[in-house]
Amino acid sequence: MKTQEIVEAIAGKAILAPLTRGGTPAFRALCASYGAEITMGEMAFAKFLLKGDRKEAARLRRHESETVFGAQIATNTIDEGARACAVAAERGCDWVDLNCGCPIYEATRRGLGSALLRKPPKLARLVSGIVAESDLAVSVKIRLSPSGDDDVNFPEVLELLSELGDLAPAFVSVHGRTTTARYKTAANWTAVEAAARGPLPVVGNGDILTYYEAEARREAAPSTHAIMIGRGALTTPWLFDELRSRDVWLPRAAERVDVYWHLATLFKAHFGDDERGRSAAWYFFPWHFDFLTRWRPLPEDAFGDMAKRRPLVQSSREVDDVLIKLEGPLSSLDPLEQLLRCPIPEAHNLMAAALWDAGSSKDAVAALDRLATPDNLATWAAAKTAASGTADELEGHTPRRGKRKSQ
Ligand SMILES: Cc1cc2nc3c(=O)[nH]c(=O)nc-3n(C[C@H](O)[C@H](O)[C@H](O)COP(=O)(O)O)c2cc1C
Known part of the structure; x- marks a missing residue:
């Protein structure tokens, strides 16, 4: 898909978040059977993907029942990113997401994931370089800061990304927590709304477990273009159905x-x-x-x-x-x-x-x-x-x- 197509496809939708170990084709198909229309794969390290690692390649495999499927990659070079996008396109993915939020050491020690938030200008160059080379639309997933409350810099990141014009990402998913917060604090939807007031479409992410919380977050952050759901789907794979019916299913x-x-x-x-x-x-x-x-x-x-x-x-x-x-x-x-x-x-x-x-x-x-x-x-x-x-x-x-x- 091209930028405009994916932006239109996700508008107002609930996206199944990228979930390492959880977001296999089998689990995504389960969510799709309950109405998840936009789904994402587990994070794949571009470097290992390009070396032919079969496990990384498996993370780009879509299930036949998925309507719109995005692959997520971790990289810090334009060349790797562009080549990984080409692989994703060959494998039938609809778009590619660049992980800039992963806090785990395995990613950050390689300068990947949330480590990319440490240098926003460099991140903007990386994104524009990948967008320029990729046939598929590219999105970006971030947290509020590269470490804790002291270096919250999502406004700067979003501003630099939005200044890229034609080479800007299609949208940015904002997980409303800092890197060091992990899951200890509630997601900050005021920050998500602030992010969404800028020119780029923003997907709000964090702490949605029920349809009524989804609606409350949409009210708290009315400028968001879509929402994203991680643990809520792992706990309640039929949540997507509940969002549509605006009701809680209480299965025996x-x-x-x-x-x-x-x-x-x-x-x-x-x-x-x-x-x-x-x-x-x-x-x-x-x-x-x-x-x-x-x-x-x-x-x-x-x-x-x-x-x-x-x-x-x-x-x-x-x-x-x-x-x-x-x-x-x-x-x-x-x-x-x-x-x-x-x-x-x-x-x-x-x-x-x-x-x-x-x-x-x-x-x-x-x-x-x-x-x-x-x-x-x-x-x-x-x-x-x-x-x-x-x-x-x-x-x-x-x-x-x-x-x-x-x-
Ligand atoms: C088991 C698990 C695996 C995750 N794997 C990824 C991943 O591969 N890439 C990513 O960007 N985020 C990953 N995340 C973060 C989620 O995509 C999401 O941003 C986060 O859980 C907040 O959303 P939630 O409160 O709805 O769970 C993972 C989260 C969990 C719980």
């Missing part, structure tokens, strides 16, 4: 199992329904339960006011406190419901295995019912209590079992 445990079984079938279709496919999928599929088990019923009448004070994705403890009053303690819920809210990796692995082996959604419910024994639930509840002193709930994502951490 068996209905959620059906969604998760569907994800298993998508992974099988992608990696292969055999031992090799399973072993390739295992880096990704069990990992999803770290987010899927965070799903909670969040009807607006019970949580709308709380959401006005603080984003619900940042308030998991308070949410659970309210739910105890509404539903009773977790231990009083149906065993399957308890299992589906279990944060323990061992349980996630067993759940993923049961879903993978199930021949139907009904079989999957039966298999997970068998896992939700009083003994298992008690063991995992004890593990959760033991871990709760050390886990940083506000981190939003507990990095584990992986080389690349979340951004």
Whole structure:
């Protein structure tokens, strides 16, 4: 797509954010089945992509069900960026996003990701150089600053990018937090709105978990061109449907199992329904339960006011406190419901295995019912209590079992 086409395609939409480890074609297809029209791939290091690394190339692969698909690359040279855009075009991507927000050391030590925000003029030269060479539209994803509150420089970055004229990016996605904030603070949508008042189309990103929070952010930042959703989709893949219907779906445990079984079938279709496919999928599929088990019923009448004070994705403890009053303690819920809210990796692995082996959604419910024994639930509840002193709930994502951490 060309610049104008992608700008029109995303107008007013909710974009599925780039999600390392989470944004595989299988997961994106699940979101697409719930109405996600604009989706993005995992960040690919341009350097390794161009050396022919198969894992990096896989990050550019689109799923047949995706309507508009953007690849995300990390690079700090025009030549690499332009050549990576050519590869993305060959592979059928619709546009390419340049990652300028990744805070993880693996990227910043190479001068990539949010390290690019340290020198805005250099970043502007990089972007204009890639745009000039690329047949595809190019967007940019940033945070508010290259490090903390002391060097907030998104206005300068946006101004320099907007001065590039024909060589400006198609749009800029603004994740409303500084690099060092990671997920510890709520996203700053006042800053997002300030960014969006400039000439470039801005996509606002941060802390959208429910349709009513999406609407509140749109009201707080009316100049934004579109919104972007990361953890909200990982927790509630059907969120895109809720945004459209302006309603919260409160699926029963068996209905959620059906969604998760569907994800298993998508992974099988992608990696292969055999031992090799399973072993390739295992880096990704069990990992999803770290987010899927965070799903909670969040009807607006019970949580709308709380959401006005603080984003619900940042308030998991308070949410659970309210739910105890509404539903009773977790231990009083149906065993399957308890299992589906279990944060323990061992349980996630067993759940993923049961879903993978199930021949139907009904079989999957039966298999997970068998896992939700009083003994298992008690063991995992004890593990959760033991871990709760050390886990940083506000981190939003507990990095584990992986080389690349979340951004
Ligand atoms: C597991 C995980 C992986 C992520 N991977 C990427 C990535 O590859 N590229 C990127 O630009 N941002 C990445 N992010 C950041 C998200 O795209 C998004 O900007 C951030 O999570 C804020 O949005 P949210 O509050 O809706 O989650 C990742 C976030 C998470 C939780």
